[in-house]
Amino acid sequence: MDYYTEYPDILPKKHTGKHWYLRVMLFFVGRAFQSLWKLDKNIQQEFNMLPKKFSFAITILPDGPGVFLQKDAQGKLRYKGKLNDEADVMIRFRNIASAMRVFTFQISSYKAYAQNGISVSGDLAATMGIMRCLNLVEDYLLPGFITKKILKRKPKTPWLSKLLKRFILYISIIFGM
Amino acid sequence: MSTYYEFFCPVKICSGVGALENIPSELDALDSHRPMIITDKGVESAGLLKTVLDAFADSNMVIGAVWTDVPPDSGKKTVSAAAEVYRAKQCDALIAVGGGSVIDTAKGVNILVSMGGTDLSAYAGAGALKKHLNPLIIIPTTAGTGSEVTLVAVIKDEELEKKLLFVSPFLLPNIAVLDPRMTLTLPPAITAATAMDAMTHAIEAYTCIGKNPMSDAYAYNAIRLITENLIAVIKNPHYEQGRLALANAATMAGIAFSNSMVGLVHSLGHATGAVCHIPHGVAMNIFLPHVLEYNMLMVNNYIAELLLPLSGPEVTYATPESDRALKAIAVIRGLQKQLYELANLPYTLSQTGKVSRSQFDEIAHKTINDASLTYNPVEADFNDVLMLLDKAF
């Protein structure tokens, strides 16, 4: 008897739609970091405290989309798409499902972390700084009714300045400035 | 409450009068017959090492080596030296007898003797260990840290002057032995401080965002055991049943926080410890009520639920539901006053004599960069931390 025909290997399904959705979301996050680094002084302050050439990445295990950001020689934060290099701080989603829960705003990144849906490696103080920046980035990118749900604390950016920066942010995300 | 959680504690607990005498048969069941004991001078001079060695009488074990040179702030060098002895004497298990530093050292030695090599740094971080280590038995001599049931070890790299963090489920011991003889001689001040550390583990586990039904069960009962026994033990240090209850509570609180993590009290404590060298348990005692007040905004209901284990049914049912959280915090403050009078345990930063206001900025910076803050229900920023430090002064 041929066991291979009788009991065929079953390969896991691929959720192509979810992959593309997450790829787009992470692209926005990556570009937003790069732009907000220039626009928001709190984010700039956080990154100024980090060492030269500092890099951090968000990836989705085992081989989903990701983003990689690094400070260049002048200290500017650059978005480098998805790189497979090990960054100084790595934020890893356990699987596509845990990333989907966070990027469809069903749970906060804190909750996901507490549920072991996200693991983090690298210098702890630097990681805490990145997490604070991520809060600010989410606050700029997302409407208030979502951030109210997923942020433990809303940053106190004055509304007019936020509106302006948001406008610049969306344009620079599209043009990659 | 989380929609998903994970809970893991594969440690066998041997607890009670005569627990030590069961270690040989436990080792035998693990197919080990040449254990090495890791401890420090303090444990030795308190006569506790002798008690442990005596418990091996008439067994088929050979103690391969006794290492008594663990310093208060243990590091890589101690670990390497002890591992060399373990290998030379062909030991096949480790027994840690002591507090946090001894336990972490034993975990470090176990990494080297099980994984091979001489450089502990190679195994630092999370998930670097990929297999079961050699049998490890932990006998805590303080009732507080909960290290006997946690999957982490912190070991100093003396050359780089930085602390290495090791995280792996394989760092959990096979067995934790809780014997009332081991904590009977602990002085009142240390008994009080370590018990308040355990209390903080339980309360933070119950009120922070990693809380889950399993951890809640351990945390809730740990709090009850501590409130029911701590003052009695301070008044009568040789009260054996009370000592055992505190040891059980510390381990239960350890299981709780190892699975649901701790929050802002610990972030403040780690930072104040690093800047001003306040003992961990003292810092926990000082910050606990202030942080609970601060967190009430988000977790009023969880704090309110703790009034029952903190004060018993009469007080709880006499307190309207809406006042229970505040009452729970008041009960903790009452306990603090008693511990200050009976055991001289400070409940303000100024009482420690080690903190000045000029250090607040540095402490606050370290606090907001401490990883435990992630689990706190309210996200504290720099200014909030300064406000809390001010209140605690």
Ligand SMILES: [Fe+2]
């Ligand atoms: Fe603690």
